[in-house]
Amino acid sequence: AQTVTQSQPEMSVQEAETVTLSCTYDTSESDYYLFWYKQPPSRQMILVIRQEAYKQQNATENRFSVNFQKAAKSFSLKISDSQLGDAAMYFCAYRSYYNQGGKLIFGQGTELSVKP
Amino acid sequence: DAGITQSPRYKITETGRQVTLMCHQTWSHSYMFWYRQDLGHGLRLIYYSAAADITDKGEVPDGYVVSRSKTENFPLTLESATRSQTSVYFCASTRQGLSTEAFFGQGTRLTVV
Known part of the structure; x- marks a missing residue:
């Protein structure tokens, strides 16, 4: 079975600075997808970024980028130029490429606070 | 309105x-999911469904029942609520195709007293 681990329950960053959230996962599969979701206080789950395991190039979405290390099974999220609106709970998630119903396996979450 | 909606948003119920x-989702997505969110555990899958009348257990199914008679609806029933089922529950859906995004409802905060 696949597992996802986020070892940082809480992180803090100064506004305009850069922060990196860590995520590791365990799988025996070679093809899969990885996601970062943001959950602000409204509880809404918002997709931040997605990475396909077969792509070597790291995904980037504006101020958000990932460092995907397939051999190390590591998938960290870097937030550049942090803004107050980035304060939220962040979840790393795994989805198998194979037909397992498309279900997501989540990490425990990292709560990010942004200091003005 | 298009999207995925959960009801109620908040619920307090008694043990037993x-x-x-x-x-309810308006996109006719094939797959639907129920997750529960607890501090320190992230979101854990309770049940999921690949299509109408097809459901399967997730990681934490005990004490829950689901049905899916119509593609757009996926109700979750707690047969006899326990305090350990106090949680925030999320419904999600995704269309067929594993690279596609999952869309989540707003969540239901359930308190069992």
Whole structure:
């Protein structure tokens, strides 16, 4: 079975600075997808970024980028130029490429606070 | 309105009562999911469904029942609520195709007293 681990329950960053959230996962599969979701206080789950395991190039979405290390099974999220609106709970998630119903396996979450 | 909606948003119930959480999506997505969110555990899968009349257990199915008679609805029933089922429940859906995004409802905060 696949597992996802986020070892940082809480992180803090100064506004305009850069922060990196860590995520590791365990799988025996070679093809899969990885996601970062943001959950602000409204509880809404918002997709931040997605990475396909077969792509070597790291995904980037504006101020958000990932460092995907397939051999190390590591998938960290870097937030550049942090803004107050980035304060939220962040979840790393795994989805198998194979037909397992498309279900997501989540990490425990990292709560990010942004200091003005 | 298009999207995925859950009802109710908040619910307080007593131990032993049956309670049903509703989930409705307007996209005709094939796959639907129920997760529960607890501090320190992230989101854990309770049940999922690949299509109408097809459901399967997730990681934490005990004490829950689901049905899916119509593609757009996926209700979750707690047959006899326990305090350990106090949680925030999320419904999600995704269309067929594993690279596609999962869309989540707003969540239901359930308190069992």
